[in-house]
Amino acid sequence: MIPKTMQAVVYRGPRDLRVETVPVPQIQAGELLVKVAVCGVCPTDIKKIHYGTVPPPRVFGHETAGTIVRMGRGVEGFEVGDRVALHHHVPCCSCHFCRHHAFAQCEQYKRTGITAGFEPAGGGYAEYVRVMPFVLPGVVKIPRGNSFEEGAMLEPVNTVLKGVERLNLLPGDVVMVAGQGPIGLMFTRLLALRGVHVLATDLFDSRLSLSQSMGARWVLKPEPDGGNLPSAVQRMTDGRGLDAAVIAVPLDTVVNQAQKLIRGGGQVLLFSHTKRGDASLTDLAAVCVDEKDLIGSYSADFLLQKKVARLVFSRKLDVRALITHRFFLDQTAEAVDLANRPSADSLKVVVTQQAAETSI
Numbered sequence: 274m275i276p277k278t279m280q281a282v283v284y285r286g287p288r289d290l291r292v293e294t295v296p297v298p299q300i301q302a303g304e305l306l307v308k309v310a311v312c313g314v315c316p317t318d319i320k321k322i323h324y325g326t327v328p329p330p331r332v333f334g335h336e337t338a339g340t341i342v343r344m345g346r347g348v349e350g351f352e353v354g355d356r357v358a359l360h361h362h363v364p365c366c367s368c369h370f371c372r373h374h375a376f377a378q379c380e381q382y383k384r385t386g387i388t389a390g391f392e393p394a395g396g397g398y399a400e401y402v403r404v405m406p407f408v409l410p411g412v413v414k415i416p417r418g419n420s421f422e423e424g425a426m427l428e429p430v431n432t433v434l435k436g437v438e439r440l441n442l443l444p445g446d447v448v449m450v451a452g453q454g455p456i457g458l459m460f461t462r463l464l465a466l467r468g469v470h471v472l473a474t475d476l477f478d479s480r481l482s483l484s485q486s487m488g489a490r491w492v493l494k495p496e497p498d499g500g501n502l503p504s505a506v507q508r509m510t511d512g513r514g515l516d517a518a519v520i521a522v523p524l525d526t527v528v529n530q531a532q533k534l535i536r537g538g539g540q541v542l543l544f545s546h547t548k549r550g551d552a553s554l555t556d557l558a559a560v561c562v563d564e565k566d567l568i569g570s571y572s573a574d575f576l577l578q579k580k581v582a583r584l585v586f587s588r589k590l591d592v593r594a595l596i597t598h599r600f601f602l603d604q605t606a607e608a609v610d611l612a613n614r615p616s617a618d619s620l621k622v623v624v625t626q627q628a629a630e631t632s633i
């Protein structure tokens with residue numbers, strides 16, 4: 274029996290998340306109702322919650338996995354009871370932007386197709402979500418033997434693989450991944466799987482040992498001014514410089530140093546600079562004369578969905594090691610706080626609605 278009302282964590286204003294009783298969403302033809310099992314806490318949601326960049330009320334949470342409990346007329350390929358991972362936006366695949374593979378700029382992609390009520394915003398911090406027809410291509414079945422938590426990681430892994438695909442790399446290249454939080458660790462693993470030698474940097478020793486188990490060839494704790502990096506990079510690359518640097522920390526000083534550490538024709542990939550409005554000074558001659566590309570990557574690539582599912586569900590990228598903290602739905606505000614203030618022992622934080630689902 275599906276109840277008429279449910280618990281949802283409603284965003285009511287900056288830093289104001291409230292557990293409220295709201296109606297279970299109604300679905301129409303072509304839609305799904307999914308009972309949420311797990312939802313990851315994502316930095317982009319934290320930004321919206323803390324800075325109030327979008328108007329309330331909304332129910333956030335977009336790294337969602339759960340079980341289909343009701344289907345609208347005309348839905349094919351799924352059954353009630355299927356365990357699924359969701360993607361909250363899906364590109365149209367036919368507009369000008371999509372033809373240029375710039376899915377994150379597509380108008381349809383900018384619409385969120387999953388909601389627990391109010392303005393659609395993902396809805397994963399609620400008991401049930403409504404999945405609209407235009408995001409059905411983003412619904413992925415979770416194989417028996419894999420957990421909901423693994424399913425909830427498909428979206429963040431996709432964003433990382435998209436970033437990796439933006440780099441022009443050859444096996445044996447040397448890439449620095451600055452920052453070994455959950456995102457940086459996924460970069461380390463995916464690059465290592467491609468035969469790239471990864472130099473992983475972070476201020477927490479506990480993370481660096483995980484970087485090694487994810488395949489980093491070298492790990493380094495940067496001195497406060499990054500003073501120990503140039504000589505290390507010189508040694509690792511026979512004086513040539515890094516082929517690329519991935520910046521998975523939102524620090525401008527790290528970008529500037531990375532630009533110096535890469536070789537001519539190399540790339541600096543920005544992944545964490547999502548806060549607008551900060552002007553930053555950079556030596557543009559490094560881009561023009563030294564052909565050092567400064568590039569960015571944001572959000573997921575629809576075309577990578579199958580590849581990502583294979584990587585995660587086969588455990589070639591074993592995301593289970595990345596999930597360190599689990600909170601129940603009524604503790605979502607605490608989950609967001611912890612994810613916002615990472616500590617030595619915290620990586621990915623998830624909101625779970627299951628008694629204990631660490632593995633199946």
Ligand SMILES: [Zn+2]
Nearest residue numbers: 315317336429
């Ligand atoms: Zn996310």
Ligand SMILES: [Zn+2]
Nearest residue numbers: 365368371379
């Ligand atoms: Zn499009």
